[in-house]
Structures are given as structure tokens and as C-alpha cells.
Amino acid sequence: MRENTCSQNPTQLLTVAQAAARLSCSTRTIWQLIALNRLAAIKIGTRSTRIDEAEVERFIEDARRRSRS
Secondary structure, X not given: OOOXXXXXXXXXXXXXXXXXXXXXXXXXXXXXXXXXXXXXXXXXXXXXXXXXXXXHHHHHHHHHHHHHO
């Protein structure tokens, strides 16, 4: 029997608007970051896009590292 790993490692999926709010930028900027492959997105169906909260945190950490260099 397969174990349900989703409940063991829950992931918060953010909308584009929520990710923009988290990064204090516009939704257009989020779409540009996705297009440039700087922010990974998950396509759900034909009309929905979500961004993993961990991906937003990774993006923030990368930006902090770049600003310190």
C-alpha cells in the first residue's frame, strides 16, 4: 500500500497575486520572472498558475545572496 506523502510534507501554493504581494512587486513582474525561468511555476489546467511558497522563499534567499556579493 502506498503512503500518502502529501500530508507528511504539505506545500502551500500561492497564486500569482499572492506571490507578488509576498515579493512586494506587481503581478506583471511575477509573470516576467516565470518567463525568464527565475521563478518556477506550476500550471494547473489551462487557466491557473501557482507558485510553491518554498520557491518564493528560495527566490528571496537568492536575491539576498546576490545583494551581498
